[in-house]
Amino acid sequence: MNLHQLRFVREAVRQNFNLTEAAEALYTSQPGVSKAIIELEEELGVDIFTRHGKRIRGLTEPGRAVLKSVELIMQEIDGLKRIGKEFAAQDSGSFTIATTHTQARYSLPKVVQAFTQKYPKVRLSLLQGNPRQVGEMVLRDQADMAIATEAISHVDGLITLPCYQWEHVVVVPPEHPLLKSKMLTLEEIAAYPLITYDSAFAGRAKIDHAFSIRNLKPDVLLEAIDADVIKTYVELGMGVGIIAGLAFDNERDKGLRALPAGHLFGTNVSRVALKQGAYLRSYVYSFIELLSPTLTRKMVEQVMSGEKDSYEL
Template sequence: MNLHQFRFIQEAARRNLNLTETAKALYTSQPGISKAILELEEELGIDIFVRHGKRLKRITEPGQRVLQAVDVILREVANLKRIGEEYSKQDSGTLVIATTHTQARYLLPGPLVALRKRHPKVVVTLLEAAPPQVAQMLLEDRADVGLATEALAGTEGLLSLPCYEWQHMLVMPADHPLAATERLTLEQIAREPVVSYSAAYAGRTRIDQAFALKGLSPQVVLEATDADVIKTYVRHGMGLGIVPEITVKDDPACAAGGDLVVRPMGQFFGRNTTRIAFKRSAYLRSFVYTFAELVSERMNRSLIEKLMAGQAEHYEL
């Protein structure tokens, strides 16, 4: 059986079983339609139509059931065509990005502005969430791509690649007693109140582990999910801030002469990796590849295609 046969019997029913009109509507020959219908009936082992000579007189009871099934099949075929048309328009559509606030605020503005110039018909939706929720959005097909430091690499059903590495930075007011010390120790930091990220964000686990290995307990007095909030409370004297490197890199307040002083903490807390992730079975449109390439210079379409084909799962920076 094939789609041509299905279309023939559906159109015949619509044309009051007039095969001449059916042939005109489908731009084919009447004998060809008659032969195709007979072959379908033979394959199914039933009569779809009652005949009088070569004319179709009425639809049989099993024929009614066949037509109901054919209507469903052809409706879904039409849906498949619409899906194909939607996704084949590679220069337009909606790109849904699930990510944390830090990536949305500090990493993505440049890439998204560049994406807008290259794909002006693409509408971008940003969904900000904690890393576990970012992973879940990908799995549930609520997002096309995910960006986060935690959760993505270890979630079954997702494929991810490393975008960039970063370290934590200690932030303090320029007039803080420790601001004049170039090489701080964990013991010095542990004696001060600390303002940092919540446990699920921005490599906080590494911070806690580093203190624990030294037998120290940081005096965390405030937790947040936004580096700008952390820096605000640092300015108000709440404590020393611990934030991702990207959040201070281009901040004039953290540059020479600014009201905040920063110190690298990679020697204590190690290096962190922010990753880009996709659902294993996802179909990626061309602008998704473009977005990934704009996010990280290490990304390219060939690498991502290898990832989706299961050939680059162990690629690291």
């Protein structure tokens, strides 16, 4: 048994059981991958994959158990490599963050700027997607961490920690009738066409839930993943917008007005997600501390090691 065989098994599953694509991803030949997997099966005495002719189609029951062990072993190997790299170069390397558009556009710029000034030799990359997608990126080792709303806490295999709280706001053009309201209500908002987030983004589930428990069915005219898109169509007079409060700036959004809506849709929490058992380099801890000063390295280490079950703001 060797590490190449374990890598081939893991990559075959990741490539949807296509050995040609698995071989390409690992820069080797398809026959070599197939032979190595067969040799591993013979050594273990079980079939890892189900087959139709020469093609593999899926995992057998023992194969699923083997895959879990392979994932753990490869995770430990990756951790050893990272330890070596960190001790060899404490202030350089690569760092990939998976996050949503709202976080990348409105929450992270100042944090990223401060981080790159502190660690100029670190190659920082940002990947974008919805909360579940960015969580999966961390699980698949495509990213070191993910930053998104509470929905990311539902992804198995991740440890999530709260960074900061925020609330939604209702955005309207100047002189809009809703600006006369002393305390905005759901009934008042539902009287207008709504422009808000796609169902997978920025607390949309809380928005829908708030209307639902009041038996209101607002006319959602347009859904988007981008607050800037929402604001653009609100400025055109097409409807009332509901966006994350952090996405509104009085100076930048002079053509709009914002009304607080936390009392209607509740408080949301942006969270940082890390892979269970992952080895974190020193500058990853530094980034987390820049993102949320309440999250110290010691606290993150305690949660990652299992000394502490959770932490809430």
